Structure formats: C-alpha cells, structure tokens
Amino acid sequence: xxxxxxxERRDIGVFEWLFDPGSWTGANGIxxxxxxxxxxxxxxxxxxxVTMIPLAAWLAHTRRGExxxxxxxxxxxxxxxxxxxxxxxxxxLRNGWGFEPxxxxxxxxxxxxxxxxxxxxxAIRQISPSVVEAARAMGYGERDVLFRVELAxxxxxxxxxxxxxxxxxxxxxxxxxxxGGNGLGRFVRDGLGQNNDGLLVxxxxxxxxxxxxxxLLFRMFGRVALPDGVRRLATTTTR
Amino acid sequence: xxxxxAQAPNPIIRWEYFIDEWDQIQQALFEHLELTVYAVLLGLVxxxxxxxxxxRFRWTAGPINGLTAFLYTIPSVALFGILVPYFGLSRxxxxxxxxxxxLIILVTNIVAGFNAVPREVREAAxxxxxxxxxxxxxxxxxxxxxxxxxxxxxxxxxxVGLVTVAAIIGQGGLGRLIxxxxxxxxxxxxxxxxxxxxxxxxxxxxLILFAGKRATPWDRSGRGAL
Numbered sequence: 001x002x003x004x005x006x007x008e009r010r011d012i013g014v015f016e017w018l019f020d021p022g023s024w025t026g027a028n029g030i031x032x033x034x035x036x037x038x039x040x041x042x043x044x045x046x047x048x049x050v051t052m053i054p055l056a057a058w059l060a061h062t063r064r065g066e067x068x069x070x071x072x073x074x075x076x077x078x079x080x081x082x083x084x085x086x087x088x089x090x091x092x093l094r095n096g097w098g099f100e101p102x103x104x105x106x107x108x109x110x111x112x113x114x115x116x117x118x119x120x121x122x123a124i125r126q127i128s129p130s131v132v133e134a135a136r137a138m139g140y141g142e143r144d145v146l147f148r149v150e151l152a153x154x155x156x157x158x159x160x161x162x163x164x165x166x167x168x169x170x171x172x173x174x175x176x177x178x179x180g181g182n183g184l185g186r187f188v189r190d191g192l193g194q195n196n197d198g199l200l201v202x203x204x205x206x207x208x209x210x211x212x213x214x215x216l217l218f219r220m221f222g223r224v225a226l227p228d229g230v231r232r233l234a235t236t237t238t239r
Numbered sequence: 240x241x242x243x244x245a246q247a248p249n250p251i252i253r254w255e256y257f258i259d260e261w262d263q264i265q266q267a268l269f270e271h272l273e274l275t276v277y278a279v280l281l282g283l284v285x286x287x288x289x290x291x292x293x294x295r296f297r298w299t300a301g302p303i304n305g306l307t308a309f310l311y312t313i314p315s316v317a318l319f320g321i322l323v324p325y326f327g328l329s330r331x332x333x334x335x336x337x338x339x340x341x342l343i344i345l346v347t348n349i350v351a352g353f354n355a356v357p358r359e360v361r362e363a364a365x366x367x368x369x370x371x372x373x374x375x376x377x378x379x380x381x382x383x384x385x386x387x388x389x390x391x392x393x394x395x396x397x398x399v400g401l402v403t404v405a406a407i408i409g410q411g412g413l414g415r416l417i418x419x420x421x422x423x424x425x426x427x428x429x430x431x432x433x434x435x436x437x438x439x440x441x442x443x444x445x446l447i448l449f450a451g452k453r454a455t456p457w458d459r460s461g462r463g464a465l
Contacts, residue, residue, distance in 0.1 A: 080400030204320030
C-alpha cells in the first residue's frame with residue numbers, strides 16, 4: 001500500500017481535469033510530461049534501430065546466428081523491465097548518475113532490442129533464394145544484394161518490428177514515474193498517492209491514449225511509406 | 240525494519256537482510272507466485288475458450304487475434320489505474336490485467352497447436368470410431384501439447400515480470416520490495432526483490448520445460464511453437 005494509504009479522498013472529475021487548460025500547461029503539466037515521455041521513447045527506439053538493424057541484417061545476410069534468433073524469441077516477451085530498472089537504480093545512484101535516465105533507459109532498451117532484431121533477421125531470411133540468385137546473376141555485388149534486394153524487400157517486416165518495439169516501449173515507459181522519474185505516468189502515480197480517482201483514471205487514459213496513438217501512427221506510416229509491390233510481398237512475422 | 244539507519248553504509252546488497260527479514264522476503268515471494276499462478280490459470284481458461292471458438296468458427300480467428308493483440312498493447316500502468324476505482328487496491332485489480340496480457344500468447348499457441356495436428360491423424364481417429372470429444376481430448380490435445388507448453392512458458396515468464404508492476408497498487412509480491420526500497424532509499428530490498436523475481440521467472444520456466452518434456456515424451460523435436 002505504499003502509495004495508496006494516507007491522504008484524504010480528493011476527487012476531481014476525470015473530464016473536468018482533462019479539459020482544464022491548467023492541467024496541460026506548466027512544468028508539471030500534461031504537455032511537458034508528454035514531451036518528456038516522447039523524448040525518452042524516441043531515443044530508446046532510435047538507439048535500438050541503429051544497433052539492431054545493421055547487426056541483424058549482417059547476420060542474416062551472412063547466414064549466421066540462428067541460435068541467437070531462437071533465444072531472442074523467448075527473451076522478447078520476458079524482459080522484467082521493472083525489476084531490471086529496480087536493479088539498476090541503486091547502481092546508478094551510487095555512481096552519481098542519478099535516478100534518471102540511465103536505469104529506465106537501459107530497461108526500456110532491453111525491451112526494444114528483441115523485436116527489431118528478430119524482425120530484421122526474419123525479414124531478410126524469408127526472402128526467396130531465387131530472388132537473391134537472380135540479383136547475383138544480374139551482376140549485383142554483396143552490398144547491392146543486401147541494400148537493394150534484401151533490405152528493400154524486407155522493409156515492411158522491419159518497420160513492423162520497429163512498430164512492436166515502439167508500442168511496447170511507450171506502453172512500459174509509465175513505470176518510470178514510480179522509479180523516481182516523471183513522464184506521462186506521473187498522473188497515475190499522483191492519482192494513486194493522493195487517493196484521487198479522477199486524476200488516476202485521467203492519467204491512465206492519457207497513458208493508454210498515447211499507446212493507441214503510437215499504434216495508429218505506425219499503421220498509417222506503414223500504408224504510406226511502402227510501394228504496393230513490397231507491401232504485397234511482405235508477410236508479417238511476429239504478432 | 241528500522242534497524243537500518245540513515246548513517247549506515249548503503250551497499251547494493253546487505254546479506255544479513257536475508258536472515259533478518261526472511262519472513263518478509265518469504266511472504267513477498269509467495270505472494271508473487273500466487274499472483275502469477277492465479278493470472279496464468281485465469282488466462283489459460285479464457286484462452287482455451289477463445290481458442291475453441293476460433294477453431295470451431297474460423298471467421299472469428301481474425302477478430303479474436305485482433306482483440307487479444309489490442310489488450311496486450313494497453314499499458315499495464317493504465318490498466319491497473321483504470322481498474323482501481325472499481326475493484327480497489329485488491330488482488331483482483333492485479334490479477335485481471337495480468338491474465339489479459341497472457342491471452343495473446345496462449346490463444347495463438349493453442350490455435351497453432353491444434354492446427355498442426357495432421358488431417359490424417361484426425362481422420363484416423365474418426366475412422367476408429369472416436370467421438371469428437373474423445374478425439375479432441377485423447378488425440379488432438381496431446382499432439383498440440385508442445386505448442387501449448389511453449390506458450391505457457393512465455394506467458395509465465397512474462398507474467399512474473401509484470402507482477403512486479405502491480406506493486407504500484409499495493410500488490411505485486413517482490414515488486415513491493417523494490418518499491419519499498421526505493422521509497423526509503425535502501426538498496427538491499429530493491430536488489431533482492433528484483434533479483435529474486437528474475438530468478439523466479441527462470442525457475443518456473445525450467446520447471447514447465449521439464450514437466451512438459453515428461454508429459455509429452457513423444458515430442459522429440461525439442462521445439463514448440465514460434
């Protein structure tokens with residue numbers, strides 16, 4: 001009952017709070033918290049992309065690392081973010097790096113790596129060998145095969161991996177508010193702490209809304225960004 | 240508690256804590272296990288029902304998959320938060336979201352398992368005069384077993400990880416040690432809570448793997464679904 005005891009009931013209406021401009025502005029407002037959350041999440045996903053897409057592409061292109069893949073499948077749903085961050089907070093504080101952002105950054109990164117790695121790897125491996133052979137017969141070198149055939153045809157599956165990673169990260173980031181940070185999860189935390197159901201539900205709606213919005217954005221992006229042919233070729237892998 | 244003073248050195252872990260606070264650790268561990276078992280059992284029952292519907296009426300498979308995928312994307316903090324006004328800071332508020340998150344993996348694997356049963360096997364069972372119920376229980380379920388167990392492993396491991404988040408609503412077993420340590424800036428319980436929850440996940444995974452191998456001796460491929 002750590003956060004939940006004490007405090008007299010101090011209820012405000014969910015929509016009353018959401019529609020009050022005062023809730024949105026200011027250093028502790030919704031907009032500032034949203035920016036905070038978006039910044040962390042984008043950095044995490046960006047770092048995961050920059051490291052995992054080249055690594056997985058190279059491994060898949062050279063037909064290496066089959067074992068790594070089967071491990072990643074198991075790992076991808078099993079990362080205990082809260083526990084990992086909980087382990088890292090003391091270590092970070094003892095080294096003078098503070099509550100934020102390292103522990104939660106690393107915990108979220110661990111969450112983002114597997115789907116991006118996995119989808120990039122399968123995206124390239126599932127391409128029919130005859131396509132690659134045709135490219136080679138036309139005189140494509142290794143680099144061209146990788147960039148102009150394998151990565152090009154795998155784009156939609158890779159984007160799908162990024163989508164899964166982004167949604168998972170955005171959905172998990174709110175625990176940061178309970179680990180000495182802020183971000184969009186703070187309203188849920190404050191709602192629980194102040195025994196304020198209105199704030200609690202409004203905060204939960206914001207958190208859920210952002211996750212939903214992220215999913216929607218990626219869906220739209222996936223439609224717009226790909227040529228028809230590639231989209232038809234692609235089959236989604238995980239989830 | 241209270242024995243630890245502000246001036247005392249605050250190492251990452253203080254081993255005496257295991258002896259001094261063993262009761263508390265044991266209780267947290269047990270609660271963690273309990274929440275995991277309730278959530279996965281509830282998830283398994285619901286998944287079995289959903290999978291049965293998806294297998295019987297093929298057109299429902301898409302919508303059911305969409306629904307479970309949607310539930311999975313709802314942030315846990317939000318889901319716990321939304322349920323608090325209805326069910327309070329109770330065990331139910333913790334178990335319901337946890338069970339919801341297991342659906343995507345369990346339904347997918349149960350359906351994949353039953354779909355993987357060769358048609359000839361099903362026809363042979365029918366030809367031997369088995370009733371449909373008997374065929375499902377005695378032939379199809381055992382053959383789908385490895386897939387279901389593979390799904391169960393992932394569901395259990397991820398649930399153990401998510402239970403810690405339920406600490407924010409005063410449940411959460413080992414997660415409560417993490418949060419408690421954080422609030423008091425006392426690192427030992429944090430390290431113990433986080434470390435034990437990871438060990439618990441590994442132990443349960445190994446247990447199910449072992450039990451599954453014993454229960455399905457005919458599966459020598461060593462692989463499940465996914």
